[in-house]
Amino acid sequence: MGYIEDAERLINHVKQIKQTGASATQEQANPPADIGIFADGYPEWVQDDGVEKLYHISYYPKTGIVYQCINPIQRFAQYTPDVATNNYNPYPAPDADGVYPYVYGMGVKIGMRERDPNGKVYVAIQAMTKQLNPPSELSAIFQIEG
Numbered sequence: 001m002g003y004i005e006d007a008e009r010l011i012n013h014v015k016q017i018k019q020t021g022a023s024a025t026q027e028q029a030n031p032p033a034d035i036g037i038f039a040d041g042y043p044e045w046v047q048d049d050g051v052e053k054l055y056h057i058s059y060y061p062k063t064g065i066v067y068q069c070i071n072p073i074q075r076f077a078q079y080t081p082d083v084a085t086n087n088y089n090p091y092p093a094p095d096a097d098g099v100y101p102y103v104y105g106m107g108v109k110i111g112m113r114e115r116d117p118n119g120k121v122y123v124a125i126q127a128m129t130k131q132l133n134p135p136s137e138l139s140a141i142f143q144i145e146g
């Protein structure tokens with residue numbers, strides 16, 4: 001049987017899905033909170049002293065997080081997306097189990113699973129556009145899983 005060939009076809013199919021998902025959400029004013037799943041499909045954020053375009057989405061490999069520009073800013077080394085938090089919204093990528101890590105400023109949608117810094121997994125029962133506290137501190141938004 002062609003297990004290796006089937007695995008390679010599946011891997012290529014997933015890569016194509018990520019590229020398509022990233023293309024479909026690129027430069028949307030309000031992309032879904034779970035676009036981090038397409039992280040590999042977005043262009044890498046580069047420091048080139050150019051101006052980051054409004055709503056442009058890029059992947060910052062240093063953090064493993066996708067960021068959307070919400071205030072145009074020059075791409076200087078000192079204004080990386082993880083530092084210039086007033087200019088970028090973070091969209092973390094989920095792990096293999098579909099659980100997103102908590103990242104300050106991320107958005108969540110109903111049903112999204114999120115790992116609290118305490119290691120426990122929570123499920124969003126309400127949507128939130130900018131999460132400033134971990135899920136364990138937001139009982140009106142999250143319930144502990146299980």
